[in-house]
Amino acid sequence: xARTSIAxxxxxxxxxxxxxxxxxxxxxxxxxxxxxxxxxxSDFSRDEGIEQARASxxxxxSREDRFRPPYLMRYGxxxxxxxxxxxxxxxxxxxxxxxxxxxxxxxxxxxxxxNPPGTWWTLRQIKxxxxxxxxxxxxxxxxxxxxxxxxxxx
Numbered sequence: 001x002a003r004t005s006i007a008x009x010x011x012x013x014x015x016x017x018x019x020x021x022x023x024x025x026x027x028x029x030x031x032x033x034x035x036x037x038x039x040x041x042s043d044f045s046r047d048e049g050i051e052q053a054r055a056s057x058x059x060x061x062s063r064e065d066r067f068r069p070p071y072l073m074r075y076g077x078x079x080x081x082x083x084x085x086x087x088x089x090x091x092x093x094x095x096x097x098x099x100x101x102x103x104x105x106x107x108x109x110x111x112x113x114x115n116p117p118g119t120w121w122t123l124r125q126i127k128x129x130x131x132x133x134x135x136x137x138x139x140x141x142x143x144x145x146x147x148x149x150x151x152x153x154x
Contacts, residue, residue: 033101037126038119040075040105045115047071075106090141093133101126111143125149 051071055061061069068079076099084090096104104126108116116122128149129142 033123034119036101037105037122040102041109041115041119041122044071044075044106044109047074048110072106072110076100076103077106077110084141090143092142093136093138093140093145096129096133096142097138104129107142108146111146 048071051061051069072079079089082089082091082095091107096107099107105122108122108125116125125146129145132145132149133140
């Protein structure tokens, strides 16, 4: 009888340790994603603000900088690479699939026109667009999918 209770306790503690390790691994990955998103929102908003302040002071950007702003290039959002047949900036699901999390965050902030309502909301928006393009065609414009996923918060 004593052996059964000792074996039972060992099994219990092994299960507890496995559950704790799994929880820490999943929680660590989630915390990493949330920290990348938070930093990317902050960095992109700062870079965009600097660019807007420069323009409002009268420092006219060159023609090249207007069509291909340097701060967008730092996030991998080269407008020349993602234009549609009408010349509009319109990346597709195939483009989205290749982007890093930081680029996806910058694109989300850019399309919203303001900071997202929160880091968790931004992660949910990105995951929603990810899921759509896993199940549908890669040629669908990202902006349409992002608008449809959770709607634009205003």
